[in-house]
Amino acid sequence: MNKQRYAIIGAGALGGLYGAMLARQGFEVHFLLHSDYEHVREHGLKVDSIWGDMHLRDLHVHATAETMPPCDVTVIGLKTTQNHLLAELLPAPTADGGVVLVLQNGLNVEADSAAIVGDKRVFGGCCFLCSNKVGPGHIRHIDFGKIVFGQYRPASSAGSTATQNDARMVSIGNQICEDLNSAGVPTEFSDNLALVRWRKLMWNIPFNSLSVILNASTKQIMDDPDASALAEAVVREVHAGAAACGVTIPVEMIEKTLENTRKMVPYDSSMRLDFLNKRAMEAEAILGNPLRAAKESGYEMSRVETLYQQLRYIDHTNS
Amino acid sequence: MNKQRYAIIGAGALGGLYGAMLARQGFEVHFLLHSDYEHVREHGLKVDSIWGDMHLRDLHVHATAETMPPCDVTVIGLKTTQNHLLAELLPAPTADGGVVLVLQNGLNVEADSAAIVGDKRVFGGCCFLCSNKVGPGHIRHIDFGKIVFGQYRPASSAGSTATQNDARMVSIGNQICEDLNSAGVPTEFSDNLALVRWRKLMWNIPFNSLSVILNASTKQIMDDPDASALAEAVVREVHAGAAACGVTIPVEMIEKTLENTRKMVPYDSSMRLDFLNKRAMEAEAILGNPLRAAKESGYEMSRVETLYQQLRYIDHTNS
Structure with a gap:
């Protein structure tokens, strides 16, 4: 089985760190960058991390979503205040049925992504992470970093139980969990996102x-x-x-x-x-x-x- | 009947204004001053007011409460954050059984005065007033000024009715109300302080x-x-x-x-x-x-x- 292909939307303190960890482990990772695009294309992505410092060159970087290939997993690392951009950013990387992993703070923050790709293709997760962007293409990860994620269910079914996970999403969730752990990111796949x-x-x-x-x-x-x-x-x-x-x-x-x-x-x-x-x-x-x-x-x-x-x-x- | 004698504890934006109005009307008013004592003794009290400007000299001013004579009504114009001083300030002006009129913001703020002179000698009131101290012995009264006051009852009887006013306090309250109104301060004596x-x-x-x-x-x-x-x-x-x-x-x-x-x-x-x-x-x-x-x-x-x-x-x- 081929390794899953990842897209990172919002490659800042959070998306940049996790994307770099996956890329270092040999995953194909496509980064969507905004203000840092030129810098990272020329100088690479620098991550000072408690998990080991990295300076990754020759990454797949994109200035617009349209050039991104279909990916298996699209990770949302934007702030929720940017969610109005998702309608423009999600279609290309999710074009072949890939799933979305929403690593944003808050509650029901997956709804904006689900409105674009459908309820059955979305995971949400919380990151316990101290990381900051300290300069263009330069991230400093100072503590923690664990991800706990689970399948998204619309608010109307918030109280529902694990038995309602569909088999395909469980299988994909387990694969994402394995990928991240293999890349050195402590990750847990929960059956209770709420x-x-x-x-x-x-x-x-x-x-x-x-x-x-x-x-x-x-x-x-x-x-x-x-x-x-x-x-x-x-x-x-x-x-x-x-x-x-x-x-x-x-x-x-x-x-x-x-x-x-x-x-x-x-x-x-x-x-x-x-x-x-x-x-x-x-x-x-x-x-x-x-x-x-x-x-x-x-x-x-x-x-x-x-x-x-x-x-x-x-x-x-x-x- | 002789005019009631007033003491003003805290002759700032509030006490200074009301004391000046009473003094101008011919009441004997004793002002307790702190930082402004020397200034007011030498230069008098200046009040720029929508009720007419005043510059009152030869007032009865005191630097300490001990020199104050017993008064019929002691008006508290201090901030409640100064109430720890009352134990020292109230005994002299209230020595002959005079009442206290607490013109402070808040609820149950009369309790500190009542603890010193007893529950049955205290009125509380709210002032609807825009007035500031703008310099030593200098007050600027820019809007409103009405006083609504009533007999204080301890919290345990907060819901009690007017019938429990004792006759003496009703009589004194009416006199205070008349005094202030005669001096040009719109005042109302309420039977429901709460x-x-x-x-x-x-x-x-x-x-x-x-x-x-x-x-x-x-x-x-x-x-x-x-x-x-x-x-x-x-x-x-x-x-x-x-x-x-x-x-x-x-x-x-x-x-x-x-x-x-x-x-x-x-x-x-x-x-x-x-x-x-x-x-x-x-x-x-x-x-x-x-x-x-x-x-x-x-x-x-x-x-x-x-x-x-x-x-x-x-x-x-x-x-």
């Missing part, structure tokens, strides 16, 4: 939001009695929101989320970096979608809604 | 808080769809919190509060001015006390709690 996503939202919602609204690092939040009490209240609310959506997360995860954050080195969340760099923030993916999902299930996350509305105001005025 | 206070909290809680947390004027809040939706949600929550505490505010007041704010000239709340000047904010009086009162009555104001915790964090780091 659980994976809500579990990560328990961190992302409080700490992304509060780091922007309070202009604080994770350490500043956890060291303050009021800010940490608020963070805990939000973690609990998200845990309850998940339950309302039929996603049962062990209650110990509440304390574990806080405890892990207390032990983290002071960290700027991705949303805070977006804010400081005056980029649009992923308020819809990370707060708006979970808020609406819980509300449709009859549960009002009023603290999350407060943070969401504050972030939207800040987003409107941060330009 | 209603007056919660009604004002419907504005103070959302707009003081959000003006600091979002670094925004009232106009910026009301012009933004998300910030104004949040403000409305908080107004509704405070309205419900009042109801839980047995205080029924007509539901039309929700829309009226928002509508009045939309029509206001862009305005910096007192809390925002405190924040910008790196002074302690009145988070306890304005948010903490109502939050706890509602919680004791079984209602959780989770949006208000979120704002309260955010303000406390900001307060801790704003120095």
